[in-house]
Each structure stands twice: as structure tokens, then as C-alpha cells.
Amino acid sequence: MNDVSQRVAIIGAGPAGLMAAQVLTQNGVGVDIFDAMPSMGRKFLMAGKSGLNITHAEDTQDFLSRYGENTRLQDMVANFGAQDIIAWMQELGIEPHTGPTGRVFPSMMKSSPLLRAWLVRLQEKGAQLHARHQWQGWNNAGELVFKTPTGVVNLKPAASVFALGGGSWKRLGSDGAWLDKFMEQGVSSAPFAPSNNGFIVDWSDRIRDEFAGHPIKSVQVSVGQQATRGEFVITRKGVESGAIYTVSASLREQLNAYGTATLLLDLLPDISEGVLGEKLQKPRGKLSLSNYLRKVTGLKGVKMALVYEGADKAALNDNDYLVRRLKALPLKVTSAAPLDEAISTIGGVQWSALDDGLMVKEKPGVFCAGEMIDWDAPTGGYLITACMATGRAAGLGVANWLKATSQIEA
Numbered sequence: 001m002n003d004v005s006q007r008v009a010i011i012g013a014g015p016a017g018l019m020a021a022q023v024l025t026q027n028g029v030g031v032d033i034f035d036a037m038p039s040m041g042r043k044f045l046m047a048g049k050s051g052l053n054i055t056h057a058e059d060t061q062d063f064l065s066r067y068g069e070n071t072r073l074q075d076m077v078a079n080f081g082a083q084d085i086i087a088w089m090q091e092l093g094i095e096p097h098t099g100p101t102g103r104v105f106p107s108m109m110k111s112s113p114l115l116r117a118w119l120v121r122l123q124e125k126g127a128q129l130h131a132r133h134q135w136q137g138w139n140n141a142g143e144l145v146f147k148t149p150t151g152v153v154n155l156k157p158a159a160s161v162f163a164l165g166g167g168s169w170k171r172l173g174s175d176g177a178w179l180d181k182f183m184e185q186g187v188s189s190a191p192f193a194p195s196n197n198g199f200i201v202d203w204s205d206r207i208r209d210e211f212a213g214h215p216i217k218s219v220q221v222s223v224g225q226q227a228t229r230g231e232f233v234i235t236r237k238g239v240e241s242g243a244i245y246t247v248s249a250s251l252r253e254q255l256n257a258y259g260t261a262t263l264l265l266d267l268l269p270d271i272s273e274g275v276l277g278e279k280l281q282k283p284r285g286k287l288s289l290s291n292y293l294r295k296v297t298g299l300k301g302v303k304m305a306l307v308y309e310g311a312d313k314a315a316l317n318d319n320d321y322l323v324r325r326l327k328a329l330p331l332k333v334t335s336a337a338p339l340d341e342a343i344s345t346i347g348g349v350q351w352s353a354l355d356d357g358l359m360v361k362e363k364p365g366v367f368c369a370g371e372m373i374d375w376d377a378p379t380g381g382y383l384i385t386a387c388m389a390t391g392r393a394a395g396l397g398v399a400n401w402l403k404a405t406s407q408i409e410a
């Protein structure tokens with residue numbers, strides 16, 4: 001390894017850390033990128049398994065509103081948003097593909113070609129990659145302590161960018177173990193909680209055995225005042241994905257307040273209650289209820305099974321009850337799925353602990369980026385966008401700080 005005292009350590013090789021590394025190399029600063037795993041960017045690769053939704057093409061104000069009231073994050077995303085990410089991909093030789101709802105993907109959908117091109121580019125610019133380097137904390141001399149296959153290594157770089165991710169999908173490297181080390185150093189941090197996560201529903205054996213893995217398409221999902229149109233997936237333990245992630249914050253609120261939560265499904269969102277009521281006036285004749293419903297409403301498969309799930313079977317013969325079931329089918333949610341299964345987590349380093357360049361105020365030369373900072377956003381490309389935007393902000397923060405402290409020429 002070169003003399004690291006003249007270089008910056010990037011710890012964590014996800015989208016946030018790699019973007020910080022890119023900005024620094026572009027500013028002529030040497031970087032060493034460390035990751036605990038045998039290879040870089042494992043969660044980024046997993047995110048591309050069913051299509052890497054890297055950002056979202058929509059009106060800027062709509063885009064920024066996905067980050068709630070977090071104006072500091074909004075400013076960073078305003079300075080590096082969808083158009084910048086698209087241009088950055090193209091610069092790496094990867095064309096974007098924009099889906100009908102504005103979701104932007106790399107044209108080949110997967111992450112691997114993009115990650116490969118990115119790592120090659122970074123190495124061409126002088127970045128050195130160090131896999132299997134697990135950061136363990138700081139020693140008494142303030143050095144970074146790494147566990148490596150050849151033993152413990154202590155390093156004192158010119159500055160460090162921590163981009164260690166949140167606290168889910170531990171097997172991909174983001175195990176959240178860093179949180180205790182930061183808390184021990186007095187860095188204001190909050191415990192992890194799931195975001196964009198699945199929920200537990202106590203399904204009957206029939207739903208569990210016959211329909212786990214099935215998507216429920218074109219439904220409206222409501223929790224309290226929040227409603228969204230879309231699809232989601234039935235799992236053996238409950239529900240996840242798409243529309244469920246969109247309402248996950250409302251579900252968590254209900255769970256926190258009441259111990260359980262109710263998800264209302266409109267199985268036929270394109271038909272009003274009144275029209276449905278009229279359609280169901282049609283005599284059933286000798287048809288079974290399922291055959292009748294199939295004929296009159298077009299419902300089948302998993303949606304039909306849900307009509308019967310936990311229903312008062314006798315009451316299904318009552319049209320008012322049936323209309324309510326089809327338009328506002330209640331699913332009782334008993335808890336959130338385990339933290340480790342969440343697509344993203346909230347919690348981590350508090351914004352109040354960080355200055356405008358994302359440096360820890362109480363630890364000069366220590367910067368943070370990505371999901372390890374406490375912010376929330378829905379799925380749809382907003383997560384990776386924020387990781388890259390904060391990675392860029394931290395990279396610029398380091399470059400400015402190095403200049404200001406005249407440590408190395410940046």
C-alpha cells in the first residue's frame with residue numbers, strides 16, 4: 001500500500017463511497033477504497049438483480065419532495081440528481097432506459113456492467129481497491145483499525161469517508177456494526193429501523209402454500225389517509241414490495257401506536273362502489289359465488305382467494321358486504337418484517353452531527369455518506385440517488401477541507 005498519510009481512505013464500496021472516491025480522484029486526490037467483503041458493491045449488485053432502478057425522471061420539485069422535509073439532503077440531490085446520474089452513466093458507456101412511470105435503469109437493467117466500468121475508471125484514476133478489509137474502529141492513536149486476511153492493519157490517512165451503509169441484508173456486507181463504534185466516540189446516532197420493508201400477515205395455509213410469491217397487480221392499497229395504486233407480492237410471512245413499500249411509513253406509525261395495523265385493498269380500483277353494486281344485482285342463478293364473481297368482475301386467482309381469506313362466508317351472500325370486501329378488503333398486519341430483510345433502513349448518523357461538507361463536527365477529517373446517515377426515501381431510484389448525492393457532497397467536503405487545512409494539494 002502507498003503512503004496512506006497522503007491519501008484519503010474510503011471505507012465502504014457502495015454507491016456512496018464510490019461516488020466520494022470519484023469526486024476525490026477528479027480533484028487529484030489519491031484514494032484507497034476499503035471494503036469488508038471479498039468484492040466491491042455487493043448490495044449495489046443485488047439491487048440490480050430485478051432491475052437497477054438508479055434514479056427517477058420527473059419534475060424536480062416532485063423528485064425533491066420524496067425526501068420529505070430534509071432540506072439538507074434535498075440541496076445535495078438538487079446538486080446531483082436524475083440528469084446528473086444519467087449523464088454519469090452515459091460517460092461510463094451505459095445508456096439509460098426510462099420506464100413508463102419514470103423509473104430510470106441502465107439499459108441492460110443489471111448493475112454488473114455499470115459497477116465494472118465504474119471500478120475500472122476509478123482504478124485508471126489511481127484509486128486502489130482493498131477488499132477483505134473490515135474496519136473495526138479507531139485505536140487510541142486515532143488510527144483506523146482493519147481486520148485483513150493477513151492480520152490487523154492500522155492506518156492514518158489524510159482523511160476518511162465512511163460509507164458503510166445501513167443495517168439490512170447483512171450478508172451483502174452492510175451489517176451496521178459500525179453504529180456502536182460511532183456511538184462510543186460520541187457521534188450523535190440513532191438505532192436502525194426498517195424502511196421500505198415487508199410486513200407480517202397471518203395468512204391461512206391456503207394463501208401461504210398456494211400463493212406465496214404471487215404478485216397482486218393493479219390494486220389500490222390504503223393505510224389511514226394514505227392510498228397508492230400499484231402492485232405488491234404475497235410472501236409466506238406476509239406482504240412486501242412495490243405499493244407496500246410506499247405505505248410502509250404509515251403502517252409503521254399504526255403499528256407503533258396500536259400494536260397492529262390495517263391495510264385496506266381495493267381489488268377493483270377502476271370500478272366505483274356504486275357501479276359494482278349495480279353489477280352485483282345481476283342474478284347469480286346456479287353459479288357458485290366464485291364463478292359468478294369471475295363472470296361479473298373478472299376477478300380470479302390470488303385476488304379471488306383474498307376475497308375468501310378470513311371472510312364471514314355466510315355474509316358473502318350479502319351484496320353490501322361483498323362490495324365492501326371487494327373495495328376495502330382489510331388485511332391485519334401484526335408486525336414489520338425483520339430489519340435484515342428491509343430494502344433500506346433509517347437511523348444512523350444524525351444530520352446535526354455533520355457539517356455542510358458532511359464532516360463529523362467532533363471528529364475533524366472524518367466524513368460520512370450514503371445510507372449510514374439518517375434519512376428516508378421511498379423506492380423508485382430515490383435511495384441510490386441520495387447515496388450518490390451524499391457521496392459527492394462528502395467527496396467535495398473532503399477536497400475543500402484538505403485545501404483549507406493545507407494537508408495535501410487538492
Ligand SMILES: Cc1cc2nc3c(=O)[nH]c(=O)nc-3n(C[C@H](O)[C@H](O)[C@H](O)COP(=O)(O)OP(=O)(O)OC[C@H]3O[C@@H](n4cnc5c(N)ncnc54)[C@H](O)[C@@H]3O)c2cc1C
Pocket residue numbers: 011012013014015016017034035036037040041042043044046047048051052053054055133134135136163164165166169172173174175176177178342343344369370371372379380381382383384385387
Ligand atoms: C434487494 C435490494 C434491492 C434494492 N434495489 C434498489 C433500487 O432498485 N434502487 C434504489 O435506489 N435502491 C435500491 N436498494 C437500496 C440501495 O441498494 C441502498 O440504499 C444503497 O446500496 C446504499 O448505498 P451505500 O453506499 O450507502 O451503502 P451500501 O451499498 O450498503 O455499501 C456499504 C458498503 O460498506 C461495506 N462495509 C460495511 N461495514 C464495513 C466495515 N466495518 N468495514 C469495511 N466495509 C464495510 C459493505 O460491505 C458495503 O459494500 C435496494 C436494496 C436491496 C437490499
